Amino acid sequence: MFRGFATISFYADDLAAARDWYAELLGTDVDFAFPPAPAPPAYIEFRVGDDADELGFIDRKYAPPGASNVPGGAVMHWHVDDLPATFEKLLAMGAKEYQPITAHSNSDFTTASVVDPFGNILGIMHNPHYLEIIEARRQSPTE
Numbered sequence: 162m163f164r165g166f167a168t169i170s171f172y173a174d175d176l177a178a179a180r181d182w183y184a185e186l187l188g189t190d191v192d193f194a195f196p197p198a199p200a201p202p203a204y205i206e207f208r209v210g211d212d213a214d215e216l217g218f219i220d221r222k223y224a225p226p227g228a229s230n231v232p233g234g235a236v237m238h239w240h241v242d243d244l245p246a247t248f249e250k251l252l253a254m255g256a257k258e259y260q261p262i263t264a265h266s267n268s269d270f271t272t273a274s275v276v277d278p279f280g281n282i283l284g285i286m287h288n289p290h291y292l293e294i295i296e297a298r299r300q301s302p303t304e
Contacts, residue, residue, distance in 0.1 A: 166212075166237075167215065170218070171216070171219070179218045187216075193205070204219050232282045240291040240292070242287070256277050256278065256283065258275055259282055269289045271286060271287045
């Protein structure tokens with residue numbers, strides 16, 4: 162039934178500011194914007210990581226009724242190789258701590274999360290299982 166992560170969508174009142182902030186964080190430009198320039202976008206999208214996962218930003222005026230501007234709810238964590246350095250970079254860029262760096266007992270899993278300047282929760286983690294899957298892909302023959 163569930164085949165994999167397709168898109169995570171965040172909301173922002175100022176898509177240009179969100180675009181610039183995330184372009185700096187990710188070290189890449191937006192891969193898609195709608196409508197196309199020169200019109201101001203209602204949606205922008207970055208492709209991130211090993212699987213080019215979609216990180217989308219929607220103008221908050223299109224948020225569903227009842228959507229809150231207060232951080233909360235589910236946290237989607239991105240694997241990062243250096244969790245402390247990534248966490249510090251996010252804080253230095255103006256994100257606010259949501260969950261401190263937390264080592265989970267009896268495992269090598271470590272998580273943290275921040276609230277970005279646009280009110281979205283951005284989770285990061287060091288995930289050994291993620292690394293095992295990536296390594297297995299590298300070792301399997303391509304068809």
